[in-house]
């Protein structure tokens with residue numbers, strides 16, 4: 001990463017004593033519909049290093065989205081703390097971009113308008129916005145869709161706009177909640193490669209929720225397996241495939257099958273994924 | 274062809290109505306033509322009132338008051354509705370006011386308004402405002418509280434300020450509800466202004482109606498009734514036009 005090469009001492013010190021994200025004892029309960037509470041997150045400790053790509057996998061309903069919302073600062077945890085760059089997270093902020101599972105595009109804005117909106121909040125000058133927005137859209141393969149409204153897009157296209165809009169924030173931390181879930185296999189593969197390329201170029205720290213073990217293995221430095229509700233960290237796997245990597249290399253790696261089987265076995269034990 | 278019929282439909286209905294009115298009056302089915310003059314007599318009276326400048330003047334007066342009442346109600350109702358929809362303190366403070374004010378007969382406040390604001394335009398605008406503001410505030414509040422949480426979260430995470438979230442996310446998201454409320458509010462503004470002019474006034478369409486009634490000039494009475502109806506129809510049509518422009522992004526143009 002270019003920034004590290006420029007300030008080797010600085011970045012080495014940061015990496016040594018400062019996690020980009022530090023979760024300690026994060027717990028969260030929701031008030032139940034009738035009475036009592038549902039404990040979604042039991043207590044999660046996790047450090048994410050600067051520039052690290054970490055995936056979260058776990059049975060559905062175990063609180064993966066909830067955890068991202070807490071890190072994003074949209075909801076508060078009941079216990080524990082979340083530090084970003086050593087500072088307690090107390091609300092949403094442009095240092096932590098998020099791609100929601102539900103896309104959350106502004107329906108009254110065009111595709112281009114959605115991306116431009118994020119650029120404007122960041123203070124990009126009015127003159128530079130269209131150009132930058134078009135570049136971001138072309139990055140996710142939507143060169144032609146700029147003038148369409150979200151209601152005119154397929155699920156996969158919406159998801160790509162949501163990714164482009166979050167990339168427009170240029171945050172150092174990217175929180176992604178099953179961002180490729182609505183895509184067909186081909187687009188998904190393309191965007192996985194694109195994400196790895198962007199991640200590699202920008203040195204962003206990524207926390208990535210996915211249902212796909214294969215995806216987690218291909219993309220991640222580390223994979224965090226969560227238990228079922230109330231969730232805790234059940235296992236942390238460091239695949240260690242060399243970078244830059246191609247899908248073929250990963251699939252052909254001698255340890256791939258064993259890691260894949262290990263994660264699946266854990267998820268099976270935890271219940272329906 | 275269907276398009277032509279649906280376009281011409283309202284005109285056709287109007288023609289049938291006027292025709293029926295004409296026949297009923299000329300056959301004497303409705304009693305004395307003095308009680309209900311025929312469309313021809315009303316049209317002739319409208320022509321007189323137009324050429325002696327009194328009808329255009331009354332129309333301008335009433336239109337100005339309606340627009341003022343509606344604009345003020347739209348601004349105040351939108352702000353109050355956004356606050357109620359987004360902040361629990363504002364909701365706690367404003368809900369009793371809206372709860373009491375919405376169903377209350379606004380005309381009951383008119384004498385007080387006249388004492389407070391005088392016999393002129395201000396008291397009519399105030400009554401029109403009182404009729405218009407509650408449906409707008411209630412519609413905006415309901416729509417603002419239903420804005421998907423992820424939309425406001427997205428904006429907040431991009432660094433949008435509280436006011437940017439309110440006016441650039443919640444407001445456009447609540448626009449369908451706002452426009453529905455505005456349509457009801459516009460009709461309220463017309464009713465308020467017209468009734469105010471009927472009760473205490475020296476000008477405006479409402480006054481012309483009462484004047485016709487008192488002077489036993491029933492044709493003039495109906496000129497005023499038709500004029501205010503046409504006014505309402507045109508303003509409502511403009512609002513629908515504005516909605517079509519503002520809501521182009523909505524799937525299938527979900528209006529109705």
Ligand SMILES: Nc1ncnc2c1ncn2[C@@H]1O[C@H](COP(=O)(O)OP(=O)(O)O)[C@@H](O)[C@H]1O
Nearest residue numbers: 030031038040059060061062063064065066067
């Ligand atoms: N706003 C909420 N109110 C009540 N319960 C919720 C709410 N959001 C999520 N939950 C519950 O918390 C648990 C975790 O949800 P979520 O974080 O969406 O899980 P995941 O993303 O892992 O599928 C689920 O049991 C879900 O029903």
Ligand SMILES: [Mg+2]
Nearest residue numbers: 064065101177
């Ligand atoms: Mg989820």
